[in-house]
Amino acid sequence: MSPLERRYRLLLRCYPRSYRDVREDELLATLLDLAPPGRTRPTVGDVADLVEGGLRTRLGLATVDGLADGLTRAAPVALALAGGLSAFLWARVEPLGPPTLGPVAYAAWLAACAVALLAPARFTRPALAGALAVTAVLPLAAPVTAYDRPPLWVLMALAVFGLVALAGTDGFRRNAERRAGPALGAVAVACGADVVTHLWRDGAPGHPHTGYYQPAVAQAGLVVAAAVAVLACLALADLRRGGSARSWLWATLLIALPGAWLGPFDTASWQVAGELPRFGRLAQVLLGTCLVVGAMAYLRVEAVRAPQSPARAAAGPVLAGYAAGLLAFAWLLDAVTGQVAATVAVCAGAGLLLGPGATRWLLTRTGAAAAGTLAGAYAVGVYSNDWAADGWVQVRTAGLAVMLGVVPLAYGAYTAFRRPRRGTAPVAGLLCLGWLAWLTLPGLPAWGPVLPVLLAVPAIRAALPKAAGPGRAGP
Amino acid sequence: MTVYTGRRTVEEVTAPLQEPTFLILSALAAGPMHGYGVIQEVAALSSGRVTLRPGTLYGALDRLSEQGLVAQEGEEVVEGRLRRYYRLTDPGADVLAAEVERMADNARAASARLRQHVRGTATA
Numbered sequence: 240m241s242p243l244e245r246r247y248r249l250l251l252r253c254y255p256r257s258y259r260d261v262r263e264d265e266l267l268a269t270l271l272d273l274a275p276p277g278r279t280r281p282t283v284g285d286v287a288d289l290v291e292g293g294l295r296t297r298l299g300l301a302t303v304d305g306l307a308d309g310l311t312r313a314a315p316v317a318l319a320l321a322g323g324l325s326a327f328l329w330a331r332v333e334p335l336g337p338p339t340l341g342p343v344a345y346a347a348w349l350a351a352c353a354v355a356l357l358a359p360a361r362f363t364r365p366a367l368a369g370a371l372a373v374t375a376v377l378p379l380a381a382p383v384t385a386y387d388r389p390p391l392w393v394l395m396a397l398a399v400f401g402l403v404a405l406a407g408t409d410g411f412r413r414n415a416e417r418r419a420g421p422a423l424g425a426v427a428v429a430c431g432a433d434v435v436t437h438l439w440r441d442g443a444p445g446h447p448h449t450g451y452y453q454p455a456v457a458q459a460g461l462v463v464a465a466a467v468a469v470l471a472c473l474a475l476a477d478l479r480r481g482g483s484a485r486s487w488l489w490a491t492l493l494i495a496l497p498g499a500w501l502g503p504f505d506t507a508s509w510q511v512a513g514e515l516p517r518f519g520r521l522a523q524v525l526l527g528t529c530l531v532v533g534a535m536a537y538l539r540v541e542a543v544r545a546p547q548s549p550a551r552a553a554a555g556p557v558l559a560g561y562a563a564g565l566l567a568f569a570w571l572l573d574a575v576t577g578q579v580a581a582t583v584a585v586c587a588g589a590g591l592l593l594g595p596g597a598t599r600w601l602l603t604r605t606g607a608a609a610a611g612t613l614a615g616a617y618a619v620g621v622y623s624n625d626w627a628a629d630g631w632v633q634v635r636t637a638g639l640a641v642m643l644g645v646v647p648l649a650y651g652a653y654t655a656f657r658r659p660r661r662g663t664a665p666v667a668g669l670l671c672l673g674w675l676a677w678l679t680l681p682g683l684p685a686w687g688p689v690l691p692v693l694l695a696v697p698a699i700r701a702a703l704p705k706a707a708g709p710g711r712a713g714p
Numbered sequence: 715m716t717v718y719t720g721r722r723t724v725e726e727v728t729a730p731l732q733e734p735t736f737l738i739l740s741a742l743a744a745g746p747m748h749g750y751g752v753i754q755e756v757a758a759l760s761s762g763r764v765t766l767r768p769g770t771l772y773g774a775l776d777r778l779s780e781q782g783l784v785a786q787e788g789e790e791v792v793e794g795r796l797r798r799y800y801r802l803t804d805p806g807a808d809v810l811a812a813e814v815e816r817m818a819d820n821a822r823a824a825s826a827r828l829r830q831h832v833r834g835t836a837t838a
Binding site: 261264265266267268270271272273284285288289291292293295296300302304307325410467 | 720734748750751753767768769770771772776777780789795796797798823
C-alpha cells in the first residue's frame with residue numbers, strides 16, 4: 240500500500256463503517272485516479288472534502304428524506320439571521336453595558352453577508368467558516384483580554400446559525416436573487432429586532448432595555464420566531480398542495496434549534512416557589528433543544544423507517560442513571576429537597592417501567608448517565624454561582640440540577656410513545672410527560688418565543704382540512 | 715416537481731436544479747460512467763469551471779440514488795482499483811429534460827429581450 244493510499248484510507252475513517260464497507264474501495268480508487276503521479280500526501284482540499292463528506296454521511300444528509308434540501312433552504316435564512324442579529328446586538332445592545340469582544344464576531348458575520356452578496360461564490364464558504372471560527376474562539380480568547388465575552392448562549396445561537404449556513408451553502412455560482420437574499424434578510428432582521436425593542440420598551444416600562452440577557456435576547460428571539468413561523472407556513476402550504484413538505488419542515492427545525500435557545504422572557508409576574516430557580520436560561524435551552532431534536536427524530540424515523548435503533552433501548556438505564564446522579568449530587572450538596580426526592584422517584588420509576596434494555600449494557604449505560612449527570616450538575620453549579628467552585632446557593636443549585644432532568648424525561652417520553660411496547664411503556668411515558676410538564680409548564684409565560692410557534696405547527700396541521708391537491712401515495 | 719419511481723414516491727426535486735446536480739445528470743445522460751469519469755466529464759461540460767471533489771460527488775450520487783434519479787450499473791476492477799458505474803434512470807432523464815426545457819425557455823426569452831435592447835439602442 241502506497242503512503243498516499245494509506246493516508247487516504249485514514250481520512251476515509253471520517254465516514255461511518257457501514258458506509259466504508261460499501262464505498263471505501265470505490266472512493267479510494269477515484270481519489271487515487273485524481274492524484275497526479277508523485278503525490279504522497281492528500282491536499283488540504285482533499286482533507287476538507289472528505290471530513291465534510293464523512294460528517295454529512297454520519298448526519299444522514301444523503302439518506303434522510305428532505306434533509307439535504309431542507310439544509311439548502313435553511314442556509315440563506317440562517318445567514319440572514321446571523322447577520323441581522325449581529326447588527327442588532329452590535330448597534331443596540333452592546334453600547335448599553337461594559338464593552339465585550341462581541342463586535343469581533345458580529346463584524347465577521349456581517350462580513351460573511353457582504354461576501355455572499357458581492358464576492359465570487361467560491362469565497363462564501365471560507366468567509367462563513369472564518370466567522371464561525373471567530374465565534375468559537377471568542378469565549379476562549381476573552382479571559383486573556385481586558386474585555387468580557389457576550390453571553391455564551393448568544394454565541395451558541397450565532398455559531399449554530401453559522402453552521403447551518405455553512406453546511407447548506409455550496410461554492411457554486413448563484414443568481415442575483417440568491418446572492419442578495421441573506422444580505423436583504425439581515426437588514427430585515429436587524430430592523431425587525433429594533434422595531435420590537437422600541438414597541439416593547441414603550442409598551443412595558445417595567446422592562447427597560449438594560450443590555451445583554453433579558454429581555455434583549457428574547458426580543459431578538461421574536462424575530463427568529465417570525466422566521467420559523469414563515470418557514471412553517473411554507474411547509475403547511477406545501478402540505479395543503481399535497482406535497483410532502485419534508486424539506487420545509489427540516490428547514491423550519493434547523494432554524495428553530497438555535498432559535499429556541501433565545502429566551503426566556505423576563506416575566507416579573509410569574510411565581511417562584513421559595514429558593515427554587517425560575518424558568519431560566521438553562522430550562523429554556525434544554526426544553527428548546529429537546530423539543531426540536533425530538534421533532535427531528537420523529538421526522539427522520541418517519542422518513543426512512545429505520546430498523547429499531549439499539550440506542551432507543553437506552554432510555555430506561557438513562558433515566559435510572561440520572562436519578563442516581565441527581566440523588567448523589569443533592570446529597571453531596573446537602574440539599575435533598577422535596578423536589579429533588581420527587582424527581583429521583585419519578586425518573587427511577589419511569590426507568591424501571593421502561594425496562595433495562597439490553598442487559599449487557601445495563602450497568603455501563605446507567606453508570607455513564609449517573610456520571611454525566613454529576614458532571615453536568617457540577618458544571619451548571621459552577622456556572623450559576625458566578626464561576627465559583629464552592630459557596631454555592633444550595634437549594635437553587637439543586638433545583639438547576641433537577642432541571643437537567645428535562646433531557647432524560649424527554650428522551651423517556653419520546654421512546655415510550657415512539658415505539659409503544661406492550662405493558663408498562665405507556666405508563667412510563669405518561670410519568671415522564673407529567674413530570675416534564677410539572678417542571679416546565681409553571682414557567683409557560685416565560686417560554687422564549689420560538690417554543691410556542693413550534694407547538695402551534697402540529698396543532699394547525701391537525702386543524703387544516705385534508706389536502707385537496709393530487710393524491711400522493713406514501714412514503 | 716414530484717418524481718415517481720417504481721420503489722416509492724420520492725420527495726420533491728427542487729427546480730431549478732443546483733449546478734453540480736445538473737452537470738452530474740448531464741454527464742450521465744451520455745451513458746453509464748464511474749466516479750472518476752463523472753468528475754472529468756463535469757469539468758469538460760463546464761469548461762473547467764466546476765471541479766467536483768470525490769466527497770462532494772459521492773454525496774451527490776447517494777442523494778440522487780435515493781431520489782431514484784441515478785442507479786448503479788455494474789462494476790469492474792481495473793489495475794487493482796474498483797470502478798463502479800452509474801447510469802441515468804428514466805425519472806432522472808425526465809428531471810433533466812424538464813430542467814433543460816426551463817433553461818431553454820429562459821434563454822430564448824432573454825435573447826429576444828436582448829435583441830430588442832440592441833435594436834432599441836441602435837435606433838435611439
